[in-house]
Amino acid sequence: MERREAIKDIGTIVAGAALAASLDLAVSTEAEAKETPEVSLPGPAPDEDVIITMQRDLLKALKKPLKDRKWSMTIDLRKCIGCHACTVGCIAENKLPPGVVYRPVSEEEIGASPNVAIRFLPRPCMQCDNPPCTVVCPVKATWKREDGIVVIDYDQCIGCRYCLVACPYGARSANSGDLYTDGTPHREAYETSPTYEYGRKRVRKSHFSSPVGNAMKCHFCSHRLDAGMLPMCVTTCVGRATYFGDVRDPDSVIAKVTFKPNAWKFKEGLGTKPSVTYLL
């Protein structure tokens, strides 16, 4: 079955992958422009959790056409407690295999005892406005969407891993098909259960089925956004350190917290124009 899929794959390419690629694009744009999902929220309250407020902002943004939204993330490093809940939540949501982490957190010790501190730096994909990872892809398998998310077409990607080399943030990973249960007598069902990244169900049976063999990266949980939900890392953030939303909406939480004198962008000097901001 899997090999049949691979053969079908070859057939599709030979028959005209260029056409297939343009069709793929059309399909994903259609999916993105679909109706705003129904999510019921309690009425606004002055002391409501910021997650609820951001959820409200999200539903508002989804009413706008794709090109008028600009998804952004802001991470308040003073609030991050280094619990790695975002890392784990993301791995569970996107069913990431060993060696693939979309949102790791680094830990850096500053100073020396007794004046010592630890700085935690969560690192999602920066969804760069000037992404070095997309221009290098030899087969146009990755690009920046109108709403700012940098995506990968798993059916187009040849797994050359050039984008991994080009990303200055290490935000791309290679899915080589390793499983957490490799070398154990029992394979857990979650290791091969379907994934729903980019809103498409994919069954991972072997390396013939994408995304095995492909490059992978954080996409701000675009499949959750389409369903009216915040990215997983935002909802699992114990310190409420992660803000997310449409930065073009001046009334949104993200717009209010982002443009501050203590805002900082990671490796900004490289000219990548990250869509992720850190608050120091």
Place this chain on the structure above:
Amino acid sequence: METNTKYRLTLVSAGIGLLLGVYAVVMILVKGHAGTTNTSSLSPWGLQIITYIYIVLIGTGCTFINFFGHIYREEEFKPVATRVSFLAILMVFAGLGALVTELGKPWRILNFALSPNVTSPMWGMFFFYNVYIVFIVLEYLSLRKGRVKPWIMWGAFLSAIATYITMGSIFAISEARPYYFGALTAVYTPIVAFLTGCALVMLAILLGKDANPRLQASLEPVRRLMLVALGLVLLTGLWRFIIGSWAMAEGYEVFAITAPRFLIVGVVFGILLPAVLAFTRKTSNLFLAAVTVLVTQFVSRYDFVLDGFLVPVFRGLSDPPFVHYTPALNEVLIAVAAASFVLFFYAIAEKKGALESTLSQEG
């Protein structure tokens, strides 16, 4: 040893190498990269890419030598030209074989043609590679017939330069990896090609001159070219190292960390020793010089690719401070198979007289 025995031994050993490679390719295709290769997200390129770069650079060097030979010393180069051209073709296909197995989805390689991204140096390399293949096949055919056409020699030379400058650019434009970044990296690539090509051609002459004494005439010009190439590699390699070592920005520390190995393997054993040996002109020393160049340049290609990943660009909680990669058995077998492929077909071609111009055979 008797020529026929030598021939049979070569075929058997290269054949075993090829079979081992076929085994590795089948394993990688059937099982995927999991458990069959040791590349990772932190070290995304490994021995297959290194083999590819190493081998195709030697092939390009062969093309350069034929070009310079044709332009400047046609008569002296004539005896060796056809075999050099054939070697270039073998190298290109051996390298390509090693490269394809590195892809996560090798059966999608046609996407290069069907969904081209002209902004990508990797795509540029693919494009020029194809042009280059056409020219070197034409070059071989014309040399074989003894009717060399200047436009073919120029076409092969220019397409080789374009292919390997774009290949160098794959690394050179990666600002994310300061160890790779910079125009010198792109220029360095064809210069290294020139050097390794000289070394291989020198070996081919030394190993083939007993059976074909006419080859001796090409030895001296190739020796001179190799000395020039050693000088150029020393200049560009050292300059890249000096600039990298002086730079302050994050990521450039790799130059300092890898300096001892670069200076010992890359400069002392890779340049100075072969240069001294080549100066002596003694046949045994020339043989040693060529082998030293080929070995140290392999180590240098290995170091070049992997040192770019040595310090992770972002270090998550579970990431090591330095990334170390050891090739898996399958990757080693593919490297062995690439070399065996060249040896196998070269030996057959030599036996069948396909490395000589038909005119010289007649004459």
